[in-house]
Amino acid sequence: MNPKISEQQQSKPAYVYVRQSTLAQVRHHQESTERQYALRKKALELGWSETSIRILDRDLGVSGAHTTGRADFKTLVADVSMGQVGAVFALEASRLARSNVDWHRLLELCALTRTLVIDEDGSYDPADFNDGLLLGLKGTMAQAELHFLRARLLGGKLNKAQKGELRFPLPVGFCHDEDGHIVPDPDEEVRGAVSLVFRLFRETGSAFAVVQNFARRAL
Numbered sequence: 001m002n003p004k005i006s007e008q009q010q011s012k013p014a015y016v017y018v019r020q021s022t023l024a025q026v027r028h029h030q031e032s033t034e035r036q037y038a039l040r041k042k043a044l045e046l047g048w049s050e051t052s053i054r055i056l057d058r059d060l061g062v063s064g065a066h067t068t069g070r071a072d073f074k075t076l077v078a079d080v081s082m083g084q085v086g087a088v089f090a091l092e093a094s095r096l097a098r099s100n101v102d103w104h105r106l107l108e109l110c111a112l113t114r115t116l117v118i119d120e121d122g123s124y125d126p127a128d129f130n131d132g133l134l135l136g137l138k139g140t141m142a143q144a145e146l147h148f149l150r151a152r153l154l155g156g157k158l159n160k161a162q163k164g165e166l167r168f169p170l171p172v173g174f175c176h177d178e179d180g181h182i183v184p185d186p187d188e189e190v191r192g193a194v195s196l197v198f199r200l201f202r203e204t205g206s207a208f209a210v211v212q213n214f215a216r217r218a219l
Contacts, residue, residue, distance in 0.1 A: 004116060005046060005123065012052075013053065014052060015054050016036070018095070020060050020061060032091070042089065052086075083113040088115060090117070173193075200213050
């Protein structure tokens with residue numbers, strides 16, 4: 001039995017928060033998602049019943065840099081603030097928030113309502129000075145990691161740009177040749193469709209009329 005987990009906390013639901021930053025990560029990094037869902041098993045091992053475990057996974061594919069679009073994070077914060085949560089389970093601090101403001105706001109609410117925070121490394125009571133300090137450091141590291149990731153991505157783009165190798169998605173009708181030059185799409189059907197768009201727009205003066213024309217032609 002974990003000494004930090006009381007009967008009062010086990011009488012309230014355990015929230016398992018699952019998040020990946022992008023839909024591409026959801027598709028290609030399935031191991032991480034599976035590990036997050038596996039926290040449900042950890043909640044069972046720590047004494048919560050099957051019916052008292054709630055999975056929050058509506059934020060899959062949403063960045064943790066802010067709260068915009070994170071419906072389940074807002075639900076989590078609201079329920080914690082009302083003292084309705086016994087423990088918050090997350091794989092690591094960065095799953096919950098990569099913003100120090102959001103992270104510390106959640107920790108303050110957890111401390112006030114005696115809600116535990118549990119990750120892969122252990123169980124923490126935000127109301128305890130030492131645990132609160134450690135959780136604060138975890139949040140700071142999560143935000144710093146986001147800064148380093150952005151810096152590396154920007155550095156890579158700048159390096160490619162300096163060598164003339166930086167590419168951006170091209171509009172329909174154009175592509176890159178073997179030498180990296182922008183050229184018209186070699187597919188005659190594609191070129192014809194693009195030319196038709198501009199010709200019809202010149203004739204009608206209306207984008208909606210162009211769409212209607214394409215719909216009639218089933219293009």
